[in-house]
Amino acid sequence: MSVFRSGDQPPSWCELTGFEFVELSGEPLPLPIEAEKQRLLVARGSCRLTSAKGAQVLCEGQFCDMDGADGPFTADAGDRTARILIFSGRWGTELGGCGVFQVTPSNTVDTRGDPVSYPKSTDFDSHYHDCDEYWVIIDGAGTVIVGSRSFDVEVGDCVAIGMGHHHDLPQVSADVKGAYFETTLEGKKRFGHLWEHRHGPADIQSERM
Template structure:
């Protein structure tokens, strides 16, 4: 199964071992060091991350890696509220991207991705990566396509996408906001959205489904 939630066991091939969403208010929250590596991504608002080496303020879409040597880690939102997503797992030193994506309902427009055989109602592009990728749905609901399979997803779902597998978000029931994390680059180690019509055949890892 390529869709799991916080607290569930992800597929065995995943470099991501888990994730947790923190709703941050004025009271400080401790972020546990729960795995070999941790990446913190601010998914709304702004927050301060304090560690043994100092403090840093991060805004929506910004992230930082939580090195165990700098523990303990505490987050707070000052006088505001924020939302923070922490990824836990084991990944390499050369990574793809990490951030926020948003998609609103509307008439599909032109998308530069690879052609598809299924109907679409969004302009999201069908693409692949030279790495595994994980989406966490923060707002909204929709249909995700990975290869020949489709999944209905909602808030709190994490979608695990194996290297080389085409993926798409062709339909949404309401505006979607999600977080993405592309882990260890492999093969040709290219970053960004890749399309067969431009970048050549995908290196599909068949054991990552």
Template sequence: MSIFKSGEQPPSWCELMGFEFVELTEQPRTIPVVAKKQRLLVTRGSCQLSSAKGTQVLAEGQFWDMDEANGPFIADPGHRPAQILILSGRWGSELGGCGVFRLTPSTPIAVKGDPVSYPKSTNFDSHYHDCDEYWVIIEGAGTVVVGSRSFEVEGGDCVAIGMGHHHDLPQVRSDIKAAYFETTLEGKKRFGHLWEYKHGPADVRAERV
């Protein structure tokens, strides 16, 4: 697991190689395609995305995969400001989920997720994936646990989580809003949150730098 910010170099194993928040005002904005793989995710408000394929209105949590052949891409928020997140990298064609989640302090649900030994004040579950996952913290602050390690995160941090590593967000200091992106599915290629008590042992990829 590693934490990096926009403009910083991620670890060499990461399929997500960069990310950037773009604030949209009332004027349409051209979004260049800078990588072989690039995804636009709406993180606040909505926007109309235009390209050679036509136009599509995207709301918060919805995304669009951009390729240079269908550019240029123009994002228009209409009459209200919006925010988009541009994700770029080298992921494959079989992917997990992507969207936006929110988390506030709440009473933990004992039967949700694999059991843990650390204190929790959220109902987020300890789980793993058959893919790498990336959390980009949009707002708020809290504690992330990956395997046996814990880290404090805040807005602007990207948490890179290797395939098969249990991860959790057990503590929230300030209400969290974050984007998540599960990249190339591997092994059994199951999607969603996986738990050892239900789905069996995780296929843990060795720690990488």
């Protein structure tokens, strides 16, 4: 597991090379293309993304890939405010999911995920993916576990999770809202949460830690 922030250099194995929060209010804001691949995700509110192909309105949790050939791009939130997240990197064409998730304290025992030996106070499930995944903390704070390692995270942290490594968010000290981005599918190319008790052993990429 690696945790980094906007402006930091991610580990060399990461397909995500950077991310940036952008606050929208008032006039349309130009969004330059600065990487091989860029994806805009709405982290709060809604925004209008305008390009040479026209305009579309995206609501919280929705995303759009920004192809440089369709530029220039601008974004605005109309007469309100919004927060967007720009992912930059070099991922492929077959991707996993992307969106916004929320985790709050819960007395409900998770029965979907793989068994764990550490204490839990959320109903989040321990799972793995056939791809790398990145979590960016939008609101709140908590403890993330990847494999046998744990790390306390807060607003602005990005957790880089390598393919096949079990991960979980078992404890929150303040309700968490986060963005997730599952990049290039590999191996069996299954999407979604995978569990060893249902899907078989994980294909762990040991160098991606």
